[in-house]
Amino acid sequence: MKDSKDEQAGPNGVTINGESSAKRKSRSKSAEGGTAAASKRSGRSQARTVTVVDVAEEAGVSIATVSNVLNRRDVPLSDEVIRKVEEAAGRLGYRKNRMAASLSKQRTNELGMLIPGFDSYFGKLAEEMENLAHRCGYHLSVFSSRSNAAKEKRHIEALLERRVDGLFCHGLTMSHDSIRRLVGSETPIMLFNAWEWPTDAALGIVNLDFYAACGQAVRYLQEKGCRTFVYLGAAGAEATDRQRRSGFLDAAKSLPDSVNVHVVEMSQSSLEEAIEEIAGFARNDSAGPVGIVGFDDSTAFRIMMKLVEKGFAVPEQFKVIGINDEGYARDCYPSMSTFAIPHKSQAKLMIEWLLTHLGEERKLEEAGLETFRPPAGVKERHIPVTLVARMSTEGRG
DNA sequence: CGCACCGCTGGTATGCCGTA
């Protein structure tokens, strides 16, 4: 569909010298009873930017018609008027004043997003979200907080001061009560990767299902002949770790009693100490290979490389699975099995959920997206992640 | 002097009514 708003943008700083008659007319009312401050302000704008008033005058139509042409294509308009307004806007280099429009509509068409950092998965997710938001006529501002509660508060305050129409936040470091007090009820907030968060803290929560993934990893390793299972924990990551750890441990409970299950706390021991401990499992526990599930790719990768360096065989003695599907998991040798994160479907669901809530069904449709209304009472959705099997569990083919 | 209150300002969107 043709979008006049995209075409009318002119060179920045295009100005009109001297006032239009419509402008003079509208100003004259206040100027008569005007204050000193008012005349000072009007004197300041010797060169001002192009407004709808100028476009209306240039096109020979009313301001209402300009507004209708540029914003409301559903009102009856002749092709001739549309053409005249679009040409006038183009000639003058008219650029919509978002601040004024927001003031009038009580909508800024701005969305805010808070992520822990721009690296790997979060960067990809933010980029996808920005693309989708743009397609729907929204602008997305993304801030990174490095999981620092004070920084989170500062960024959220800044976004709320900009009157964003909605917020996307990862599982924050700040308390649930703090975010509720901070955001209030006026601004809808979508949480993502917010495990263990109460569902009433947000409009909705979109979580990646790492619990199921870690359970799947255990069963998959069992099928591959593993009799010893190790989870490489990152206790410092709190809820993120707890979700993966409980998925691993709960799945391990359903394994036969003869298997051995261990958790190695990576944050509490050096890499050498961790390798020593893990190597011990291979010697002591069983004749089968040891299955290792890492908290993430980075953790799994460091352990796998160290095992190879020490002369252990991957995947014959140790089978390793990470989480995140970082580029190096594919490119290293042996290539590492991992879980791919469907950041595109996660981003799509979050945008669709929030914009449906904002009543933007039409924009979603125009952008080729769908509306999303969760069933009554449902406020949390899980996005499944996909196992990508590679050499570290499958062998060298 | 300090304070409270009022009116005005910026630019746009939109509803309603009038008119050709």
Add this chain to the structure above:
DNA sequence: TACGGCATACCAGCGGTGCG
């Protein structure tokens, strides 16, 4: 039907005014 014209709302800050 296809416009024009007008009024109003939106928000935050500033200046003016009146009062104690």
